[in-house]
Amino acid sequence: MTDVAVVGVGLHPFGRHGDKQALLMGAEAARAALADAGAQWSQVQTAYVGSHEVSNPDAIVGWLGLTGIPVRGVFNGCATGGTSLQMAAEAIRHGEADVAMAIGMDKHPRGAFAADPSVLGLPSWYGQTGMFLTTHFFGTKATRYLHDHGVSAEALAKIAAKNLRNGSITPHAWRRKPLTPEQILAAPVVNHPLTQYMYCSPDEGAAAVVLCRADLASKFTSTPVYLRSSVLRSRRAGAFDVNSPSMPLDGAPSPTVDASKAAFEEAGLGPDEIRVAQLQDTDAGSELIHMAENGFCKDGEQEQWIAEGATEITGKLPVNTDGGLIANGEPIGASGLRQVYEIVLQLQGRAGDRQVAGDPKTGYTHLYGSPGASAVSIFSR
Template sequence: MSTPDVAIIGVGLHPFGRHGDKQALQMGAEAARAALADAGTEWPRVQAAYVGSYEVSNPDAIVGLLGLTGIPVRGVFNGCATGGTSLQAAAAAIRHGEADVAMAIGMDKHPRGAFAADPAVAGLPAWYGRTGLFLTTHFFGTKIGKYLHDHGVSVESLAKIAAKNLRNGSITPHAWRQKPLSEREILDAPVVNHPLTRYMYCGPDEGAAAVVLCRGDLAREFTSSPVYVRAAELRSRRFGAFELQSPSLPLTSTPSPTVDASRAAYEVAGIGPDDVRVAQLQDTDAGSELIHLAENGFCADGEQERWLAEGATEIGGRLPVNTDGGLIAHGEPIGASGLRQIYEIVLQLQGRAGARQVGGDPRVGYTHLYGAPGASAVTILSR
């Protein structure tokens, strides 16, 4: 018996940002209802759900807002790779015959400040964050500093990425940061962890996203423009990889989990990097997007300088990246972030992205997540 295709038939989003006393579960329920409406169906049609969150200890409690239908609902957490993991699990449930219609939902409500300011995260004392030694910002600063040195890439390239993402955010109604900044303003901003300045980082915030999936042969019962999940792959780090808990180690021949996940996804989908028309890459900071261009196979190490100078990753370029502004414009509510990427790619492939729509009738889209200390999720979608 052949494995069924999996189609995305609806997507929904609760805007990212700060939303007062509104609970993460409420945001998640709103995103789920929006995705169901987009699919032209209702919650009782869903047979399984996977709900991702860092802050909500029992995200399955969302059924109290959506409906007590008794279906299996599983909580998911895998760092910043949570959204890709929940999508992968929902797609697998359909492929394995456990459900005809399934959902992936993500939501979070993070306090202000870098995650390491919370002593409960990674067991760090409170003074660690208060003195500026934020674990994640320090790691990404160390990583990109070494990468720029090793591959002859300038700090100005980081400013180009941040400025591009903030420009894209300024034309994205649901983005958190909607004010564009010049490369000069970004370079002159306070340094957080050299060489990364304030506007080269994303920030923790609040929001939710949701995706409705179904068996491929049922897709046109719901929508005239389904988007198919061609690959959804997850890989963790191997010994010797440069990762969060060993930032002082040199980069070795051991690839990042991103390299492993992307290679696996290309093989499963039966395509290569040149087939991708629009991409969402994890941009926890501008350096991450720069590195991930190479790790996902789109260019060689060190070629990013030329790519950025040519505008290759702009909305009108050969490979638009983070067309909605990515994490830099949206911030990162961890459970929702990866599904926000899926939301954007689905809109792009369906021609519904408005002012940020990629030209040339895109048919293949790509999403990538990197979750500390070292997990990567890659999804390839097509019409």
């Protein structure tokens, strides 16, 4: 199988950008990634562009250049970024292209994420009565997990505080004001046990990645980062409700468990060999649950990990070193590629004040998207 390297990454900062179009943000992120790779758009032979809000993301070629290459639109919930990365890598592995790009952008309205239940074949009342409100879903899921595994709400506050603290030293982060765990616990409750600052918020932004055949990487950069594995898995049981897909149901694991195991097997690595990770933190409870689902610890061990600072930038497994979704917000199509942007900077030693010490050589990204898809990618120097 052809090896794939990441040779350039680019980011349009996440936040609120007035009337600026999502497509333009995506084009700026793509140009930044190309500049990072020392490449031209004319060298790109295929691209996968992810967005929730933009129905024709292939229109990005209007800003990048009408070169006639295949450009495919991608949407897979919050797993969109990982899906577009995987598809771009597969295009290289299967000989469709020597150089490919994954691009993501979105421009979400203010307020909690909601979704159209009819997309999933559910009755309209399901959403109208609040059953599909994401804050409700994640709050109830966290309540059950904390109860089942003896984890405290203080652990959630410490996760949120860590991510906001990391965001405060990340120049492109949206939320850059650190808060203490006590302040976070004292904030208004949105859905118990999650308070206002334990959630991410929808926002706007874009990110992009340039990939190529590994044997061509030296033409673009002296510090390539290799994509060791990129895996997508969907749920095996359950409808979209509080019991599924992020909780085991009828013996079926979360899709994150399946994706993580497959990614580690493909990469030939184990969880203890990962030096820095980006885990989906739509809320603090999600990051806590995903620590176990991705195999880094056992259910219930998170409290001790957090108390010991294991997931801090100085810890044994720094998690969400750029503040994750809690500090950056989530434009769905772009958030997974923002994770890749951060991991590549970390592995290349370019992360500035948030740089993980000890010359990290392996990195991990994880996404979870409703109603039950998970994407995991593993990188190495």
